[in-house]
Amino acid sequence: MSALTASTDAAASLAPTDRASGKAPAARTSRRRGPLDWVRAHALATTAVLIFVFLLAPNVVMFVMSFNAPVGKYNYIWHQFSTDAWRHPCQVGDICQHMGLSLEIGVVAMIASTILGTMAAFAMSRHRFRARPAVNVLLFLPMAAPEIIMGATLLTLFFSTIGSGSMGFWTIVIGHIMFCLSYVVVTVKSRLAGLDPTLEKAAQDLYATPRQTFLKVTLPLVAPGIAAAALLSFALSVDDYIVTKYTAGDQITFPLYVYGAVQRSVPTQIDVIGSMMMLVTMTGIAGMLVLGRLRARRR
Amino acid sequence: MSAQTVNVGVPPAPKPIGEPDLPERRKRNRLPYLLLAPTLLWLIIFFVVPIFTSVSASVQEGSLDQGYALTWRWANFSDGWSQYNGQFGRSLLFAFLCTVFCLLMGYPLAYFIAFKGGRWKTLLMALVIVPSFTSFLIRTIAWKTILSDNGVVVHVLNDLHVLNFTSAIGFTVGNHVLASPAAVVCGMVYNFLPFTVLPLYTSLEKIDPRLHEAGADLYCSPLTTWRRVTLPLSMPGVVGGTLLTFIPAVGDYVNAQLLGNPNTLVIGQSIEHEFLQDSTGYPLASALSVILMAATLAIVLLYVKKAGTEDLL
Numbered sequence: 095m096s097a098l099t100a101s102t103d104a105a106a107s108l109a110p111t112d113r114a115s116g117k118a119p120a121a122r123t124s125r126r127r128g129p130l131d132w133v134r135a136h137a138l139a140t141t142a143v144l145i146f147v148f149l150l151a152p153n154v155v156m157f158v159m160s161f162n163a164p165v166g167k168y169n170y171i172w173h174q175f176s177t178d179a180w181r182h183p184c185q186v187g188d189i190c191q192h193m194g195l196s197l198e199i200g201v202v203a204m205i206a207s208t209i210l211g212t213m214a215a216f217a218m219s220r221h222r223f224r225a226r227p228a229v230n231v232l233l234f235l236p237m238a239a240p241e242i243i244m245g246a247t248l249l250t251l252f253f254s255t256i257g258s259g260s261m262g263f264w265t266i267v268i269g270h271i272m273f274c275l276s277y278v279v280v281t282v283k284s285r286l287a288g289l290d291p292t293l294e295k296a297a298q299d300l301y302a303t304p305r306q307t308f309l310k311v312t313l314p315l316v317a318p319g320i321a322a323a324a325l326l327s328f329a330l331s332v333d334d335y336i337v338t339k340y341t342a343g344d345q346i347t348f349p350l351y352v353y354g355a356v357q358r359s360v361p362t363q364i365d366v367i368g369s370m371m372m373l374v375t376m377t378g379i380a381g382m383l384v385l386g387r388l389r390a391r392r393r
Numbered sequence: 394m395s396a397q398t399v400n401v402g403v404p405p406a407p408k409p410i411g412e413p414d415l416p417e418r419r420k421r422n423r424l425p426y427l428l429l430a431p432t433l434l435w436l437i438i439f440f441v442v443p444i445f446t447s448v449s450a451s452v453q454e455g456s457l458d459q460g461y462a463l464t465w466r467w468a469n470f471s472d473g474w475s476q477y478n479g480q481f482g483r484s485l486l487f488a489f490l491c492t493v494f495c496l497l498m499g500y501p502l503a504y505f506i507a508f509k510g511g512r513w514k515t516l517l518m519a520l521v522i523v524p525s526f527t528s529f530l531i532r533t534i535a536w537k538t539i540l541s542d543n544g545v546v547v548h549v550l551n552d553l554h555v556l557n558f559t560s561a562i563g564f565t566v567g568n569h570v571l572a573s574p575a576a577v578v579c580g581m582v583y584n585f586l587p588f589t590v591l592p593l594y595t596s597l598e599k600i601d602p603r604l605h606e607a608g609a610d611l612y613c614s615p616l617t618t619w620r621r622v623t624l625p626l627s628m629p630g631v632v633g634g635t636l637l638t639f640i641p642a643v644g645d646y647v648n649a650q651l652l653g654n655p656n657t658l659v660i661g662q663s664i665e666h667e668f669l670q671d672s673t674g675y676p677l678a679s680a681l682s683v684i685l686m687a688a689t690l691a692i693v694l695l696y697v698k699k700a701g702t703e704d705l706l
Binding site for chain 2: 138139141142145146148149150151152153155156159170171172210211213214217218220221223225226229232233235236238239240241242243244246247248249250251253254268269271272275279329332333335336339340348349352353356360364365367368369371372375376379
């Protein structure tokens with residue numbers, strides 16, 4: 095937070111409009127500055143800080159509540175500090191099996207949608223062809239459809255073809271790949287659009303075959319975009335509730351388990367697993383940033 | 394996840410002028426189709442075809458034990474509407490309120506990050522995305538703790554007599570915030586705020602800050618500068634952000650389920666109930682989802698047309 099206020103001070107000093115052009119600067123400075131004046135001068139920054147509190151509060155609450163020993167079945171009210179749930183995260187029900195199922199589905203959906211979506215992104219950004227506008231609309235639509243529509247329509251497809259009894263792991267994976275594809279295409283496409291086309295030309299000037307150009311120049315340059323797309327689709331898949339609900343049959347992924355838990359009991363372990371997810375992604379991203387900086391320094 | 398996301402609709406697709414139509418060129422033109430084939434097939438089979446199967450399911454009749462038959466029973470639509478028009482209305486109202494609040498909160502935030510963020514821009518944008526590093530269901534459950542009766546929020550609102558007012562207009566119930574329309578809208582705003590901020594930020598970030606100085610030089614107050622210069626330039630972000638918020642918000646029912654009460658049922662809950670709990674509800678639920686699909690599409694098209702940015706879709 096100190097960084098944030100520091101930057102707003104710097105920004106405020108850069109924006110002289112209301113102070114310098116004011117007609118009575120003397121009158122303004124002569125008045126004693128109360129805390130309210132400070133708030134008025136930093137209204138935008140204050141609003142931004144409040145909105146950040148709104149955005150981040152649930153994560154903080156989740157982390158704090160993961161150390162709670164609740165009274166009764168619902169971990170909603172703070173009672174007593176305890177590390178029990180952290181020491182035995184798998185103790186309640188099949189909570190870890192549900193998480194395992196979610197991770198398995200996430201990995202399969204990630205691999206498939208990243209491969210298919212990357213191919214499609216190359217086609218869309220490197221080639222001009224007749225059906226391109228129509229394809230663009232088709233790629234955009236799944237992102238613009240409410241999730242419940244995708245879930246409900248998929249349910250009717252599976253119900254009328256393979257029947258509700260055969261729904262499970264693979265129907266969930268199919269649904270997840272479907273809604274991840276568009277996001278992968280958009281992410282990889284924007285990375286491709288930012289590439290310097292002269293680099294590929296240079297490779298060809300140096301007698302690289304198209305294959306070599308692709309493997310040694312294009313692919314390494316697009317790799318960060320592909321990695322981001324893969325992470326995004328993994329995150330979307332692991333966190334999905336609505337589409338999963340309609341395609342799951344009798345399978346219970348972690349989100350389905352959490353949703354159901356609200357009706358029965360909310361153990362502290364749910365917050366523990368949520369906090370673990372948060373810590374793992376945060377360290378992962380911090381690690382990537384540090385690695386990137388180290389690599390940049392070596393150059 | 395940016396204004397571009399909304400922008401993918403109709404690209405200019407300029408044809409290369411004066412290029413020779415050699416047979417070799419024609420052979421190369423098959424490559425994009427080969428690269429696209431798996432994705433297109435997937436989307437057609439699992440996105441487009443299901444729309445038709447659900448329209449077909451919506452005019453069927455029967456039950457889970459005896460099976461369903463296509464009898465062109467259009468009455469499913471009128472039944473669904475008369476039974477659940479309240480839920481439809483509530484879904485649209487909540488989504489509308491959510492979009493308005495997201496815009497009111499997202500715009501200052503995006504503006505602050507884009508123009509006052511300085512070298513902390515990337516970090517601040519990362520903070521907007523940090524919440525999504527963990528399950529949105531768990532975060533929604535955390536709101537139950539934040540808004541609980543002995544929590545700080547309820548105490549402050551009570552002391553300020555805000556709850557008396559909101560309860561009078563039916564937005565909260567008594568001295569509680571949980572299990573009320575206000576809690577549902579709060580959860581929705583929380584969940585969808587990043588979707589508003591990201592496109593807003595991308596379009597605000599492109600604006601040259603020197604335009605503000607120019608506005609000041611021409612004797613505009615900061616507010617007038619914003620109204621006459623910044624706002625018009627950021628309109629693509631506003632339209633994109635509101636669309637990316639409204640569309641998922643219409644179909645959302647997790648917030649209504651976890652933070653609402655039996656009087657805040659939305660259409661998503663009804664569809665799930667009819668599909669998964671009622672043994673004869675399959676055709677009715679399909680009809681409900683077809684109505685929801687058509688309504689969302691109509692509203693979005695109307696909005697895009699009114700907003701005057703038809704090139705967005």
